[in-house]
Amino acid sequence: MQTTAGRLARLGFADGARAERLLGELGPEAAGDLDLLDALVGTADPDLALTSLTRLVERDPGGPGHPSGPGGPGDPGGPAAPGLLGALRADPGLRARLLGVLGVSAALGDHLVRHPEHVALLAGERAVRRPASRDLRAGLLRAVGADPGDPRPRAAGHGTETLSALRAAYRGRLLHLAARDVTGAASLAEVTSELSDLAGAALEAGLAVARAEHPGSEAVRLAVIGMGKCGARELNYISDVDVVFVAEPAEEGGDETEAVRHATRLAQGMMRACSATTPEGALWEVDAALRPEGKAGPLVRTLASHLAYYRRWAKTWEFQALLKARPVAGDTELGERYVEAANEMVWQAATREKFVEDVQAMRRRVEDHVRRDTGEAAERQLKLGPGGLRDIEFAVQLLQLVHGRLDPLLRRRATLPALAALSRGGYVGRDDARALAEAYAFLRRVEHLLQLHRLRRTHVVPADPADLRRLGRALGMAGDPVEAFTARWRRHAMEARRLHEKLFYRPLLLAVARLPESETRLSATAAQARLEALGYTDPAGALRHISALTSGVSRRAAIQRTLLPVMLGWFADAPDPDAGLLGFRRVSDELGTTPWYLRLLRDETAVAERLARLLGTSRYATGLLLNAPEAVVMLGSDAELAPRPPEALLSEARVTAGRQTTAENAVAAVRGLRRRELFRTAVADLTGHLDVERVGQALSALNDATLQAALDAAIDKVEMERRAPLGTRFAVIAMGRLGGAEPSYGSDADVMFVHSPLEGVAERDATAGAHAVANELRRLLALPAPDPPLLIDPDLRPEGRQGPLVRTLASYAAYYRRWSSPWESQALLRARLSAGDASLGTAFLELADPLRYPADGIPDTAVREIRRLKARMEAERLPRGADPALHTKLGPGGLSDVEWVAQLLQLRHAGRLPSLRTTRTLEALRAAVAEDLLPSDDEAALAEAWRFASRVRNAIVLVRGRAADSIPVDVRERALISQALGYPPDGTEDFVEDYRRVTRRARRVMERAFYED
Structure with missing residues (x-):
């Protein structure tokens, strides 16, 4: 049988026996109080919470351990006072707040033992209410006997008792805040701003103590400027409080030297009042090292002296420090003047010579100092270690200083608001900003918990x-x-x-900070480390590309030296920086001697940035661009990315082909047109200008135009070789994805060929000519070329590969009348005219309509056959070893599932419902909802899965340059595809999980809608 100590250990106490003893000392009611036990177990450290509670109850006049408590020598024998334990039972909020603090902070537990009356701060409505900053100031001023209403308050004394009272009052407010913090009643921003306000109130009280200590302080105005985290209102629990002192004579025209002397004594007195050790301990150190000339400079200066120094002597880091400056105590009006004057210089600091390099060098010095002083412990540094708070702060501050001179919206003191502003302004990507903000908030919370434990300044995990x-x-x-x-x-x-490396060392900052005053050049020695930091996996190879692009004294090399520092940062934002840089070199090799190319990139930032993103994302688009490099001009305008109307494409294709003297040259010219338009569509897709439905429509229109122009060339060649007219009308019927206007970049052209002999022409001769045209069309489109082919797949024709390649219209009619099977009716749902004789195409579709849209719907036997075919296809056609859940076409919830649901609904109901007569999957589903054949929720689930799977198939081709139906197993390829789909660099698992979730939902709908009657 388990002992009480064992049960307590199982509940979370590290020392079950000790916990049992301490609960027993609290008395039988406490030992049996399950709510109290639950609250203890729910704390960060149940043992610490119980220990501090026991000590606190011993100080409780109504508690069992106190001499006047039950059983004590002063017990009069009457009913016991409610005491602390009674209050905890009666007030769940007090119980949660008190035990929450005690389980986190041994130091605040010690404070409560010394000041048990402060338990009252955690009870009632006021315990969860945030105090106003003026109330914090008034409370600490009263603690030192000063009048809060006096504009220049003076303490009642300056001895140990006064300083101890200040510390006790300060820790009482700290206790009140910590209780709200650990119970989740205060956000991180609220905690840091209140800590900053509390520090400002303590500085004001310390200044009041100094005034009491130093007569004659009336002759001087002294402003205390908060710097660092205090100035930014993002202070932590225990930190040095960074300040700068500014003084002026109280009377205009007064003696500045005398004023500075008095102000220095006040400043020193205030610093001692905060940092001196008393029976209540110290508050924190007041650090004035950020003043001009640092510790070697005077502690106090006049405003004019400060400004003169900053204008002439200040170093880059001093302007970075001034970003956070804020009046926190003393003469507010003087402090505001100081900050206003300093800001005018801060936001011009980025124009200083070598500004960015200076800031980066200072960051490296800090890192070297940390490694030298802490050794291996540097890896556990929350603040200064790799990936620590300072990494994030430095990156944000540098971006602010560089861009804030032109964008006032970036001029924020605190890190998280500044980061949000940088994201809104487009200076930091949304995903990067979110990741940095999450990291910063987490590290700050950990820092707070570390410091709360002993109320000691620490940043080491x-x-x-x-x-x-x-x-x-x-x-x-x-x-x-x-x-x-x-x-x-x-x-x-x-x-x-x-992200720190990516943002802080981003070469783009150099360009923004120094252009147009000077040309930005790339240092080869610094480039490799920078490239590694930016995410290049082959920095040595990248350096070779850079060297090839920038070496020499030609104008071309000079422009590249200007472009590359900017573009390297953009490549780094792309999924594959190495591929981006390689592609850029290859495109530049193709077009570098063309006068407009580099000038376009230099003068049109949008073109250069879009090109970098494209090359670093898509091998498919890169390959198209290398063979149609002039298409780079499309990148300069969103209007250029809009798909061209089908009529315009067809007209251009025919004109382009008509200029050539041979069929081969005609089709090669048309394929050049197709290459350019594929590039246009791919760019519009990758940049979010086309959704997946419109991508399919654009590809279908382009394929139709290509087929028509190639068909014209094939007919001309056949007629030339036969030296006679063809003698028959010829049409290409689009089937499958082409017929549905839903092809992907890697789809074949599923077609059927139909012809109809002209009057007076023998069917045998006409059929021979039609076969020659069909074969020539296939040959021309399959000729080797440096672009993605449009392969013709005629396997959906009657009798499949065993049947004739071309049939007459009458032959199709006879076949369908006698031999048609359900799968052929289903295939005809996608049939539409793609190229050739329009009247013949219309006649074929009229022939197909009774089969695909039967008036009374297909019979039950056909429904069963279609269901059997679907199950067989899933079992037999899925590639061996493939993960079915990640197969976009045949996997559960994939394209096939969605399309077969739509097609079965069409076969059953389109005969009586004309709205269902469409070749497009999603249009059919939407019509089914409108006709009450499918619930809207089911349509939404199917459509979402179809779009997702289609986007994934397209992304696979765009990224890899070749088609595939399964999400790749390779981790790197999967990551590249997820980023092409808009996921962040660490979002690969989210991408796969999203796909599984969406397709699981679609599969459930499919099984219900397809298999249930």
Whole structure:
């Protein structure tokens, strides 16, 4: 039988026996209080919470451990006072807040033992209400005996008791905030801003103490400027508070030297008031090292002296520090003047010579210092280590300084608001900004929990499993909290470091900061490290490409030296930076001597950026561009990416082919046109200008125009070789995806050929001519060429591969009348005219209509046959070894499932419902909903799966340059495809899971709609 100690250990206490003893010391009611036990178990550290609670109850006048409590020497024998435990039973909010703090912070537990009256701060409505900053200031001023209403308050004294009172009051407010923090009642932004306001209030109280200590302070105006996290209102629980002091004589025309002397004494007194050790400890160090000349400079300067220094002597890092400047105490009006004047210089700092390089060099010095001083512990540094808070802050601040001179919306002090502004302005990608913000918020929360434990300034993640367990539990992590915390911390740190490198060292910053004043050149020695940081997997190869593009003294090389620093950053934003750079070199080799190409990239930023993204995403588009490099001009305008009308395509294709003297040359010219239009469609697809339905329509129109122009050439050649007219009308009937206007980039052209002899021409001669045309058409389109072929697949014809390639209209009619099977009726649902004689095509479709749209619907025997064929296809046609769930065509919930549902509905109901007579899958589903044949929710699930699977098939071709029906197994290829679909670099698993989820839902609908009567 399990003991009480064992049960407590199982519930989460590290030392079950000790927990049993401490609960017993609290008294029988506490030991049996399940709500109290649940609250303890729910804390970050149940053992710590119980220990502190026991100590606190001992100080409780109504508690069992106190001399006046039950059983104590002062017990009068009457009913016990409610005491702390009674209050915890009566107030669940107080219980959650008090135990939440005690389970996180041993230091605040010690504070409550010294000041048990502060428990009241956690009770009632005020416990969850955020205090106004003026109330924080008033409370701390009253603690030192100063009048909050006095514009220049003076403390009642400056001795140890006064300073101890300040610390006790400060920690009471800290307790109130921590309780809201650990119970989730305050957001990270609220916590950091309140900590900053509380620090400002303590500085104001410290200044009041200094005024009491130094007579004559009336002769000076002193402003305390918060810097760093305090200035940005993003302070943590225990941190040095960075300040700068500005002074002026109280009276206009007063003695500045005397004013600075008085102000220096006040500043020193204020710093001591905050940092001196008392029985209540110290608050924190006040650090004035960010002042002009640092620790070597005077502690206090006048406003004019500050500005003179910044204009003449300030270093780049000092302007970076001034980003955060904010008046926090003392003379507000003087402080505002200081900040306003400093801001005018801050936002011009990026124009300074070597600004970006200076900031980067300073960051490297900080990293070297951390590694030198902390050694292996640098990897556990939340603040200064790789992927730490400073990485994110430096990247954000540099981007602000570079772009904020022209964009006032970026001028924010705090990191997260600044990051959000950078994202809104397009300076940081939305996904990158979200990842950085998540990492920053997580690291800040961990930092707070570390500091709350002992109220000590620390940024090092502990190695002790007990400490890691407390952190994981405090963050609400399930399972093994040590493992979960470590994994999430490492993941956020790695992502923050990657994005820091990507943003902070991005060559684009150099171009933005220094152009047009000077040309941005790329240093080969710095390039390899930068390329590795940006995500190039073969930096040595990348350097070779860069060298080939930029070496020499030609104008071409000079323009490339200007372009490449910018474009390398854009390649880094693409899924495959190495492929992007390689593609750029190859395109530049093709077009580099063309005068307009590099000039276009240099002068049209949108073209260069879109080209970089395209080359780094799609091998398919890159291959098209290499064989049609002049198409790069399309990238300059969204209007250029709109699909051309089918009539315009057909007209151009015929004119282009008509200029040639041979059929082969005619088709080659038409394929050149097709190559250009495929590029247009691919770019519009990748940039989000076309949805997947419109992509299919654009590809179908292009294929129709290609087939028509090639058919014209084939007929001309056959007639020339026969030296006689063809003698028959000829039409190409689109089937399958081509017929449905739903092909992907890698789809074959499913067609059937039909002809009809002209009057007076023998059917035998006409059929021979039609066969010659069909074979010549297939040959011409299959000739080797440097672009994706349009392969003709005639296997959907009657009798399949065993049947004649071409039939007359009468032969089709006879066959369908006698031999037609359900699958052929189903195939004819996609039939439409693609090329050739329009009247013949119309006649063929009129012939097909009774088969595909039977007046009374298909019989039950045909329905059963179609269902049997569907099941057989799933069993037999899926490639061996393929994961069915990831096969976009034949897998569960894939294209086949959706299309067969639509087609069965058409076969059963289109005879009486003309709205269902369409060759397009989604149009058929929408019509079925309108006719009450399919619930709208089912249509939405099927359509979502069809679009997703179609987009995946297209993305596979775009990324890999060749068609495939399955999501690839290769991790890298899968990642490239997911990014081409718009997922972030770490979103591959989300992509696959989304696909599985969408197709599972569609499969459930298909099984119900297709197999159930």
